[in-house]
Amino acid sequence: MSQDIALVTDGNEFIRDEAKELAISAGYVPKLIFQVKRTGLGRMGISEGKAIELKAELAAQNIGKVLINGMLNAGQMFNLTSFLETEAIDRQKLILEIFAKRAITPEAKLQVRLAELKYQLPRVKENVRLSKKGEQPAGMFGSGRYDIDKYVMSIKEQINSLNKKIKAVSDRRSFQMKERLKVKGFVISLAGYTGSGKTTIFNRLTAETKPVTGRPFTTLSPTIRRLPGKEDIFISDTVGFIEGIPHYLVEAFKSTLAEITYADLVLLVTDVSVDQREFIRRYNASMKTFTEIGVSMDKVLVVENKYDISNPSLSEERMIRDGMARVKISAKTGYNMNVLMNMLEGFAHNR
Ligand SMILES: Nc1nc2c(ncn2[C@@H]2O[C@H](COP(=O)(O)OP(=O)(O)O)[C@@H](O)[C@H]2O)c(=O)[nH]1
Ligand SMILES: [Mg+2]
Known part of the structure; x- marks a missing residue:
């Protein structure tokens, strides 16, 4: 694969x-x-x-x-x-592929398709320009200028029609993620920057467990699993925050990430090996994104990961006094993973 x-x-x-x-x-x-x-x-x-x-x-x-x-x-x-x-x-194409893999809701899928077209359009236009100058064969379009112009037109039409469809689906957002995922139980989502340790935590928490089976489910999302020994607690690894994402990809990112709004608990995985300024910058950006997609703060648990290589410049006072629940762990060494697991069970049972 x-x-x-x-x-x-x-x-x-x-x-x-x-x-x-x-x-x-x-x-x-x-x-x-x-x-x-x-x-x-x-x-x-x-x-x-x-x-x-x-x-x-x-x-x-x-x-x-x-x-x-x-x-x-x-x-x-x-x-x-x-x-x-x-x-x-x-x-950018790589980022689009990640979103396309992760988009679950109809809105996210449309947003990703729209972003793909926006990625394509200037590139197709550039090909047209180069082929008119004779610098590059118009090979990929076959028989010439007329076809190319038609192709550009068709991308523009598709963009217009997608914009209308997106408006229609987001106008009726009654959609239920859990139903779509066929999950009955408590759903925990892992969110955070790429490289913060989401997948490492996911693998550790679900060690020994197989991906949840059942066809509709597996095809929709290969990244959701049961916690071992807990029939009704699920954990899902989501699309990570990506640095320097171009403007036209922002909506595709947000609607793909919006699957976490349906989670019962969101783990914001942070990397404490970075320095103070960087930590705070990422932390604030994460919180801003949560607010924009509609994740309520009372279901966010801040996980301070990479405690084994915690940056000394990151003082204890980094803890922005925002009243968020927090836990320090190292997914690599296993430090405090049992504490995290107990907290997750606690949240699930007091839901
Ligand atoms: N030192 C240390 N490295 C970690 C820890 N957790 C994850 N990593 C490493 O950080 C990198 C990114 O981890 P990954 O789980 O792929 O991050 P993701 O992009 O959020 O899924 C990998 O090289 C991990 O081995 C940790 O607690 N301590
Ligand atoms: Mg990952």
Whole structure:
């Protein structure tokens, strides 16, 4: 099911790790991490020298797909894939794939489709421009300019019609997530930044348990499981917050994340290995997002994860005195996981 990819990334360790987590969320296995100085420049979006090196690595390791952790324009994408003779996607396409995998509600699915079209439109237009200048064959559109213009028109029409449909579904949001998921019981959702440790916590809490079976369920969401020994408590790993998400993707993100509004308890997983300023910035951004999608604060439990590598600059007074319930854990070492588990059971029984 998972496909090997080569992850081409610029920047530091943090950027690289985040890209790795994102690739994994989308179902890829980053088999090769290929570091470059910059992405997005030149005719291929990476330097000629690097492209040659990459092509050799792809062949040597038998990797059939490339992920560029940056943004390439249509021309660069065309030049790069032609040169590598390998399919390539950029970061925004990757994010779209993650949302498409996670979108459950009709509204989220429409929002993701809309974002996909908005991603496509400027790229198609750029292809038109380049082919008119004769810089690039219009191959993908077949017989020429008339077809291309029709294609652009059709994307615009689809965008209009999706906008209308989205308005209609969000006007009647009577939709019940639990019904859709066929879950009867207490549902806990994990939310937080990519890399904060959601999946590690999910795996630890559900160790030994298999994904919940039953066809409609499994196909809808592979990331929801029963807690071991607890017939009626479910936990779900949700789409993570992503840094620097382009404006046109925000609605798709929010409506995909909105599945947590149907949860009985939301665990906000925070990473205490970052410094004070970064911690507070992410914390406030998370709370803002919760407010925007309609998660009420009384069902949020703040999980301070990575306590084993807690940043010394992060003082105890970081605790913004907002009265939120909190627990310190390390999903890696297992520290306080039993305390967390007891808290979850407590919440479930006092619901
Ligand atoms: N040191 C330490 N690392 C952790 C802890 N929890 C998760 N990690 C690491 O943080 C990275 C991201 O974790 P992951 O669960 O994939 O994050 P997600 O993107 O929120 O699902 C992985 O390399 C984990 O091994 C922890 O408590 N301590
Ligand atoms: Mg994860």
